[in-house]
Amino acid sequence: MEKSNEFEEYRNKLFRIISVGYMGDFPSVAYDIVGIVALLLNLTAAFMSTFSNIDAAYGKLLSRIEYWTVLFFAIDYILRLVCAKCIYPDKSELRAIISYFFSLIGIIDLLSFLPYYLPFFFPAGAAAFRMFRVARVLRLFRINAYYDSLNVINEIIKSKAQQLLSSLFIIAVMMLASSLCMYSLEHEAQPEIFENAFSGIWWAASTLLTVGYGDIYPVTFLGKVFGIFLAFLGVLMVAIPTGIISAGFVEQYTKLKHMGDYSKTIDMHFIKVQLNLKDKWVGKKIRDIDIPHGALIAMIQRQGHVIIPNGNIVLEQGDKVIIGAQSLKNDTPMSLKEVTLGPTHPWNNQFIRNLDFPRQTILLSIKRGPRTIIPKGGVKLQKGDTIVVISKVHLPEEDEIKV
Numbered sequence: 001m002e003k004s005n006e007f008e009e010y011r012n013k014l015f016r017i018i019s020v021g022y023m024g025d026f027p028s029v030a031y032d033i034v035g036i037v038a039l040l041l042n043l044t045a046a047f048m049s050t051f052s053n054i055d056a057a058y059g060k061l062l063s064r065i066e067y068w069t070v071l072f073f074a075i076d077y078i079l080r081l082v083c084a085k086c087i088y089p090d091k092s093e094l095r096a097i098i099s100y101f102f103s104l105i106g107i108i109d110l111l112s113f114l115p116y117y118l119p120f121f122f123p124a125g126a127a128a129f130r131m132f133r134v135a136r137v138l139r140l141f142r143i144n145a146y147y148d149s150l151n152v153i154n155e156i157i158k159s160k161a162q163q164l165l166s167s168l169f170i171i172a173v174m175m176l177a178s179s180l181c182m183y184s185l186e187h188e189a190q191p192e193i194f195e196n197a198f199s200g201i202w203w204a205a206s207t208l209l210t211v212g213y214g215d216i217y218p219v220t221f222l223g224k225v226f227g228i229f230l231a232f233l234g235v236l237m238v239a240i241p242t243g244i245i246s247a248g249f250v251e252q253y254t255k256l257k258h259m260g261d262y263s264k265t266i267d268m269h270f271i272k273v274q275l276n277l278k279d280k281w282v283g284k285k286i287r288d289i290d291i292p293h294g295a296l297i298a299m300i301q302r303q304g305h306v307i308i309p310n311g312n313i314v315l316e317q318g319d320k321v322i323i324g325a326q327s328l329k330n331d332t333p334m335s336l337k338e339v340t341l342g343p344t345h346p347w348n349n350q351f352i353r354n355l356d357f358p359r360q361t362i363l364l365s366i367k368r369g370p371r372t373i374i375p376k377g378g379v380k381l382q383k384g385d386t387i388v389v390i391s392k393v394h395l396p397e398e399d400e401i402k403v
Contacts, residue, residue: 353377
């Protein structure tokens, strides 16, 4: 059991290192820098090696750069497989590894190094394997995670995914329909070009997407009329996803601006709460816990590390949760009184049910050492207890608190 806990702790530390680091976490930031430098060096070497004069002069150096950078990609992939459970905490060990293996980013990570080593085992397919090395370019999307401005693109695509898929589906249907129509109109005049319905797909794509390469074009009168109609329709079709993305940018930046304005105009109050084993939030995801309206979890401190909360974060024992609450407009301040029972206080060694509280006094809580006790009639007050009450009268040894 202890070895398992040690492994989990080691893996969590490793995951924090290979994840996107925040300022102050030197190992994680250093790993990010090494990863970016390795990627840029690899791509530079790949491009430079295509120039015959440069390859002749510096071919060995470029090969060594590719060797070491690809080795880094392989080690990075293995580390991410080991930490797959941290990426998918709700899944078993095996399912987490499978989920990462078949994820888009997992496939990109795999193709960034595997084609380099495959020719050693399958020499006949070296040319085909080299083609897959283009997947390393896709690793540039990892840089997305370091810049909030680039992350806006991800947010827009996610939020507008349904609309974008719908528009792409409409374009695909229009391409198929146009290919069939053009085949019917042009097949007799150009049987070698419009050989079948599928041969018109290339023409439909270049026309609908307003590229117009001119290698395939109609020659009949009806074909030309249909081509003009489709060209106008293509402008409208391409404008649909463009408009969706443009509207998404406007919405996203408006949202960010409003968030900035909100933080300037709304007064927020924050408290820090440390979770114990018996707390109901322990073991639950943030999206599953019941947070009052107007309150939010602003930040989580875990073993000296800062975690930005999202719905998938699982709260753990010992987490320090910073909770923010919006102040109410036109709210009347509430006066609480905090009383610490000294040796001579009259409430010492008294049961709550036997206390003669002044009128309009309500006992809210009792703090005894590190514990907070809910006040009930059978609770006996002790020396050193700190009690919090609402009262409009003066109490012995009171300290007033404004809320």
